[in-house]
Amino acid sequence: MSAASQSRPWDVHRLPSAAGRTFLITGGNAGIGYFAAEQLAATGAVVILGSRDRARADAAMASIRSRVPGARVRHLPLDLADLSSLKRAVDALDIGHLDAVVHNAGVALDDPPRRRTVDGHELMFGTNHLGHFALTQWLAPLLSTAPAGRVVTVGSFAARSERLDLADLQSAQDYRPKRTYGRSKLAQMSFGFELDRRLRTAGSRVLSVVAHPGGALDSLTPSRPPVAVTSPGVRLRALPCALVVQGKDAGAWPIVRAVLDPGVQGGQLWGPRVFGLRGAPRHEPVPSHMADPAVAAHLWAASTELTGSEPHLGFR
Template identity: 70%
Template sequence: MSSTSSTPSWNVQRLPRADGRVFLVTGGNVGIGYFVAEQLSASGATIVLGSRSPARAEAAMASIRARVPGSQVRAIRLDLADLSSLQTAVQALEVDRLDAVVHNAGVALDDPPRQETGDGHELMFGTNHLGHFALTHWLMPLLSAAPAARVVTMGSFAAKSERLDLDDLQSLKDYAPKRTYGRSKLAQMYFGLELDRRLRAVDSGVQSVMVHPGGALDSLTPSRPPIHVRTTGARLSAVPAALLVQGKHAGAWSAVRAVLDPAVRGGQLWGPRIFGLRGEPRCEPVWNHLADSSVAARLWDATRDLTGADLSSLCE
């Protein structure tokens, strides 16, 4: 978990080739996930977008193909809020190995009331954390079949100030949308670290890496119509914010590096270089509360019980 940056020659505009490899990006049809997929497609790899909406996935694929000539991109229907659908989604990949998955998809609610998935889980925790945990369960045989696969978990700066309530993971007693969102992202990051510990304990070739996008605003994000359209007014009004934060295209850089840079190691946390909010990606110290392996282990056990996915047997 060193904070030392890897090769200083990394350039977000000149990515290494990854021909013949296959990468899955959950939520790859919109937001940061779209830019992760667009940038990874320039490496020559096959990119699979996991999306709840076939129409939005088609729009994203058309945009990527228009901007990256020769890109190899396709989509599968993926609904992380529906745990029973995930095995079928993984089968739809129709590959014999997977070189990386970027756990990016997520739900962020701004207002009450509390909502639940069809499985009865709080919507943000159920989608952002439980869904990705269960998806990893079904993906692990494909990841293990690759020579050096990576599980890249997209956390959030919002998780830095949050702490988990292990007795109220579903926010039944104490629901506040922004806090619940931050805790769902924190749970994802704990999962990523605990997954890496368990993979290393059995000398697995799969590595688990945590990333976060810093401060990523729509108003600083270049247009990709119809996926995202930035008006002139929005662009001008966002100029002062650009001193502190960045657009979603730049928020994607940490995840792209975590997938492609051979110097990245499991258990590391990557985020923007400048105050953790903007700039090119760097390896940063794992946040103090994330380093608590006892919390991560308890969360792992609770998540296994809630999802019925026993990842432990696959990390052997």
């Protein structure tokens, strides 16, 4: 990229070319992940949608191709709630390197009962955090081979008000769905910041960046049938909310910038400009509880044990 292009203000509607690069987005078939995939596909990159549902992935790819002529998109069967399946999934990628992975897929439950993954872990913590933690190990060789690999972890505004209970990471003793979800996203963000510290210590070229979509509502999101349909009436009624929040298309902007912008640095947090809830993407200060080294070390050790991963996740 030329010096002139690097000096231009970031424009969410005029993204730099990423031709020749390959990106994997977990949960790229819906929501924030879909719009990140659509926007990245427009840069000329190969975009891989990690999804356990083939039909939904096919619908997402058809939608992207209808809006991005010549889009290079493909599907990777991926189930983050089944740790034993992740190495096979990565082997099926059949690529020489991976320029970025976006850890986006997530489960959010509103009501009890407490549910479990195939491996017996609490479903939200197990999918949102442990699944991505384990996946990172299998992707490490591909990311390390890239000229400037990135791990972009998608957090949530909900994590700001939560704190990890290191004695009950999986909410076995006190399960409250919304709190458990917020803590699972906090665990993801803590992992993203700790991963970058470890990558810097190891002298790796790979960067770990954390991004969040702010307040992103379905009712303010443009329709992408058959992936998602928002009626004009629903959007009209939601317009007052647009003063403080936004749609999922705009919610994808910080994630896309974290993937593409050559000025982004490891260990940074990116989110919407206006109160962290809406607007163009900006670099945000990292809340201290998200990057506490002692908490992160405890979480990392527990995650390593629970997933059977290597302590250094295989990066070089």
